[in-house]
Amino acid sequence: MxxxxxxxxxxxxxxxxxVFLVATVIKMLIxxxxxxxxxxxxTLAERKISAWMQDRHGPNRVGKxxxxxxxxxxxxxxxxxxxxxxxxxxxxxxxxxxxxIPALVTWAVIPxxxxxxxxxxxxxxxxxxxxxxxxxxLALSSLGIYGIVLxxxxxxxxxxxxxxxxxxxxxxxxxxxxxxxxxxxxxxxGNVSLNQVVERQSTIAPLSWNAATCTIAWLIFxxxxxAETNRLPFDLPEAESELITGYHTEYSAMKFSMFxxxxxxxxxxxxxxxxxxxxxxxxxxxxxxxxxxxHTGVKTLLTTLFFFAKILFFxxxxxxxxxxxxxxxxxxxxxxxxxxxxxxxxxxxxxxxSAILGLQIAGFGPASWQxxxxxxxxxxxxxxxxxxxxxxxxxxxxxYSRLDPRHLERLxxxxxxxxxxxxxxxxxx
Amino acid sequence: xxxxxKVLERPIEQTSYLRATLNGMRLTLKHMFQEKVTWQxxxxxxxxxxxxxxxxxxxxxxxxxxKCVACGLCPTVCPANCIKLVPGEDEKGNRYPLVFEIxxxxxxxxxxxxxxxxxxxxxxxxxxxNSEYSREGFVYDLERLMAQTHPVCEMWDPADPKGE
Numbered sequence: 001m002x003x004x005x006x007x008x009x010x011x012x013x014x015x016x017x018x019v020f021l022v023a024t025v026i027k028m029l030i031x032x033x034x035x036x037x038x039x040x041x042x043t044l045a046e047r048k049i050s051a052w053m054q055d056r057h058g059p060n061r062v063g064k065x066x067x068x069x070x071x072x073x074x075x076x077x078x079x080x081x082x083x084x085x086x087x088x089x090x091x092x093x094x095x096x097x098x099x100x101i102p103a104l105v106t107w108a109v110i111p112x113x114x115x116x117x118x119x120x121x122x123x124x125x126x127x128x129x130x131x132x133x134x135x136x137x138l139a140l141s142s143l144g145i146y147g148i149v150l151x152x153x154x155x156x157x158x159x160x161x162x163x164x165x166x167x168x169x170x171x172x173x174x175x176x177x178x179x180x181x182x183x184x185x186x187x188x189x190g191n192v193s194l195n196q197v198v199e200r201q202s203t204i205a206p207l208s209w210n211a212a213t214c215t216i217a218w219l220i221f222x223x224x225x226x227a228e229t230n231r232l233p234f235d236l237p238e239a240e241s242e243l244i245t246g247y248h249t250e251y252s253a254m255k256f257s258m259f260x261x262x263x264x265x266x267x268x269x270x271x272x273x274x275x276x277x278x279x280x281x282x283x284x285x286x287x288x289x290x291x292x293x294x295h296t297g298v299k300t301l302l303t304t305l306f307f308f309a310k311i312l313f314f315x316x317x318x319x320x321x322x323x324x325x326x327x328x329x330x331x332x333x334x335x336x337x338x339x340x341x342x343x344x345x346x347x348x349x350x351x352x353x354s355a356i357l358g359l360q361i362a363g364f365g366p367a368s369w370q371x372x373x374x375x376x377x378x379x380x381x382x383x384x385x386x387x388x389x390x391x392x393x394x395x396x397x398x399x400y401s402r403l404d405p406r407h408l409e410r411l412x413x414x415x416x417x418x419x420x421x422x423x424x425x426x427x428x429x
Numbered sequence: 430x431x432x433x434x435k436v437l438e439r440p441i442e443q444t445s446y447l448r449a450t451l452n453g454m455r456l457t458l459k460h461m462f463q464e465k466v467t468w469q470x471x472x473x474x475x476x477x478x479x480x481x482x483x484x485x486x487x488x489x490x491x492x493x494x495x496k497c498v499a500c501g502l503c504p505t506v507c508p509a510n511c512i513k514l515v516p517g518e519d520e521k522g523n524r525y526p527l528v529f530e531i532x533x534x535x536x537x538x539x540x541x542x543x544x545x546x547x548x549x550x551x552x553x554x555x556x557x558x559n560s561e562y563s564r565e566g567f568v569y570d571l572e573r574l575m576a577q578t579h580p581v582c583e584m585w586d587p588a589d590p591k592g593e
Contacts, residue, residue, distance in 0.1 A: 052461040057469070324453040387447050 019120045027127055035107065039264045040069035046264075046319050053323045072257075079253035084155060087250060091154035096251065096258030099147025102140045103265035109133040110272050111195050113282050113304035117295040125282070125300060126194070133194035134186065137273065138179055141228065144266060145171040148230070148237060151259070152247035163246020166330070167237035170227055173337035174234075178224035180345035181217045184352040185210050185277050188366070198281035199291070203367040206285040210278040213372055215379035216348045216386065218278040220341050225270040227337070230263065231318055233325040236333060271314035275307060282307040344386075351382070479583040482538045482553040485531050486581055487574035495575055496550035499526040503542035503551055511535035512542060529571040534564065544584060552581035 044059065044066070051058030059068040083089060110133075113125030130136055145168055152164020186192055188210065189200040201209050211218045227234040238246040248259045275281060282303035283291065289299070328336070355378055364371040468475060477483075488496050499516035511534075517527035531551075543552045556579035561567055 049461070052465075053457045055460055055463055055466045057465050057467050060469075320454060320457060324457045325450060387445070 016121070019123075023118075023120075023123045024127065027123075027125075031107070031112075031127060035104070035265075035268070039261055039268065040073065042264045042268070042315060043072065043260060044069050045315070046322075049316065049319045050323050053320075076254045076257040081253045081255065082250075084157070084250050086156040088154040088156065091150050092250075093255070095147050095151035095154060096255045096262065097147070098150060099144065099262035100258055100265055102144040102147075103262060103269045106137050106140050106269045107272065109136050109194055110269075110276055111198055111281060112272070112307045113301075114291070114299045115295050116297055116300040118297075122295070124195075125304060129193075129195060131193045134182070134192040134197070137194075141178075142171075142175055144228070144262075147259075147262060148247050151251070152237075155247070155250035157250055159243045160247050160249050163237040163239075163243045163249075166243075167230060167247065170230075170234060170236060170333060170337075173334060174224040174227035174341070177220055177337055177341035177345050178228060180342065180349065181220035181224060182277060183345075183349050184214045184217045187349075187353060187356060188213060194276055194281070197277060198283060200366065201280040202283040202288065202291045204369060204372060205280050205283050205287075207369070207376060208367070208372045209280045209283075209285070213375040213379065214278065214352065216344065216382050217352075218274075219383075219386075220345050220348070221274060221278065223336075223341060225274060226318070226321065227333070229266040229270050229318075231267065232322040233328050234333060235327060236330060239327060267315055267318050268311060271311045271318070272307075274314050275310040279310050348382075351378070477555045477557075479555070481555045481557075482540045482543075482582050484533065484554050484556040484559060484577060484579065485536070485542075485569065485574055486552050486554045486556075486577040486579065487529070487571060488550055488552060488581070489575055495526065495529070495571060496548045497526045497529060497571075498548055498550075499524045499529075500547060502545045502547065506541045506545045508539060508541065509535045509537045526571060529574065531569050531574065533559065533567040533569055540582060540584070543582060554579045554581050556580075 047068070048058040048065070059065045062068045062071045083092065108127040109130045111124065111126040111129060115125060116123045148167045148171075149164040152160040152162070152167070155161070185197060189197040191197070197210075206212060226232075230237055236246075237243075238248065243249075248256055251259065284303060284306055352375075355375060359371050359374060364374070490496055499514060501514060501516065504510075504512040504514045511532040513528060513530040513532075514526055515528035516524055518524050538553060540553045543549075546552075551574075554577060556577070559567070
């Protein structure tokens, strides 16, 4: 199979440089504003949702609660910034920005709406629709860890350092599972361009959405995304009870706030990726109206809104999980990543590749009902297998269940013998 | 080491992580729509017991004078020594307090002063929201005690121990 490099390069329609520049600047301005305000509002949403889930009201004082993020921001800017004596100042200052920038830059390649055929030429609703979109995301999401690791290291504080170490171990482990889980998606799309991924899912949505045709990949991606963004139940780098909030122990005022912004930024980015890769991106379900020409402004607006609705749902899902599950133990975290997610992802790649090949040999096109239906059926089967056969105290296990039952019996016999021995020794003395 | 750990035989539903997670998520979602338990304090206040002992109040006679006759029982009974009383006498021989101060910081709100008062003049009240910019502000003089308007504490009645 020859890769149509030339066609991919020509995919961007010709338009004048001036229109391109102006459109990009406008897109960046609008997007950045919405993104930053959105993140601020998400801190409020998190507090509200956590409150509701705990039968409380949440912040409702500053402007009925709506101005709470502004008040928090103002407070954080006014606060005194402290620099620990032993900290390595340049990196200490740089780290919060390094945590945030990758999350923001990742957004450059995510298409967030249907393209718009404006009077000045076609405008893509992505800041920089790169043909290598997905590889760019993989490259950048690995950078996100540096902010946290460097913050932990430069603070010169043992708890911060432990937090940084944990985050590096955790992120490296889950990065692999995350990358592996997306391979079936790329196999289905036949391309790493995110536009192509969205296009492939739009054929007979929602059956052709990758959440239906690559369900296991989606589940793995979901779990890995939680670990990548350091959200509960994988927030070991900042475990309050053990590490005094880990890598940002020494940070104060706006620099501390930057880590929060980074966390929410990462969350939004991960949600957007999940929506793009598995939930059809900006695609409206049950219709192909939005995917076909003419690409009017109405379509662009509707699809963009729908994309943001999807993102908000996943952000809510993140918060929902956060206030439901307790934190993992460190060995459970590692076992889950290396011993469950990675093998599952690898096996799944093989299964999906065989299925796709089989369907191609059988002569079903990727846009046909049979093709997507067959994949959906296969995934339902695999999910049932995962839920009802694999998951019997094995996915996340307490420490004793890793012991062989006979081994456990032996250990108990040893303990019993020792207790009896001690008792008799006491009785003698 | 896992020696001596009590191992429970749990049903599959409890050892299954994914299903337990889904159960937990159902629970938290249910709570999202349940009635909130928070009391919105400054707007919404918890009802006080009729026997609540709070800020003091000096009751007055109909012509606006303090009922106090400066008998000296309340400073005597006060376990915290927070009442300062200097008695005075007018030309008709009626006793009245020249100085009557209660240090609300020292007070332990035992209510003995109200219990001991023969004239039912000094009372502890059903009121608790006090704030001042200085410690001196918490020494309430007679005028201030008379100016309080909150309802007073109902003493415990031995004949009606449950307050019915």
